[in-house]
Amino acid sequence: MILLQKQDIKLDQVINNFHKKNKNIGAVVTFLGLVRDFNNGEIVKEMSLEHYPQMTLKELSKVGEMAREKWDLIDYRIIHRYGPLKPGEKIVFILTASEHRQNAFEACEFIIDWLKVKAPFWKCEKSDQTSHWVEQKSKDLQKADEWLKKIS
C-alpha cells in the first residue's frame, strides 16, 4: 500500500495493524527517514518537500511492485510525506514483510535507494535567512545503478 500525506505517520497503527491477517509473515523490516537539523555544514530550521502527485504515486507503486516481485514480499507499505517539515519529523516510512528475513531486509533497502532517485520529490532546506534546493547526490545515483545491475 502506498500513502502520500501531509500529516504525521502513526507508526504504531501501521506496524500493529497490517500483519494480523497474514499469518504466513515471518519477518518485517522497516525504514524510517527523518529530517536532520544539520546538512552540509548548515543548520536546517525547516525542510519543505515538493512533489508531482500523479507521477509520485505511479513511481512509488512501480518500486513497490518491483520489490514485491523480486523478493516475494507478502506485503509492503510506503508512506511518504510532503509539505513543510521540522527537524526530527518523519519524512518516509517503508515496511517490507516476507516469510524469511533476508528478503524483507533486501527489499526494504532497495525501495529506499530506488525511490530516492525515481520518485519525484524535491527538498528545499530553510535556515533563518536562506533557503536552497537540495542537490541530488552522485552516491544516491550509484546506489540505484547498483540495484539495477542486481535485479536485472
Place this chain on the structure above:
Amino acid sequence: MKILYFAWLRERLGKSQESFEKPSEMTTVEELIDFLKQKDNVHGDIFSKCSQIQVAVNQEIVSKQHAINDNDEIAFFPPITGG
C-alpha cells in the same frame, strides 16, 4: 499541451504550469525547449541550464529526443531528491 514546472524552475518562473497549442512542426521535447527558450528572458535563463533539468512526458521520465503530442502533460524539474 500542458507544461508543469517544479522546485527551482517553478520558483524562478513564478508559476507552476502553463499551456498552449503545440505548433504542428514541433515534434520533440528538444524542439519544445528551443521554443520555450525564445519566450522571454526568464524561460531563456532557466532552459540555458538544460543539463540540470529532467523531463517527464505523461508522468514518465524521458530523454530530450522523446516525441510529444498536443494532449501531453510535460513536466520539467531538477534531479530528484526524495526519501
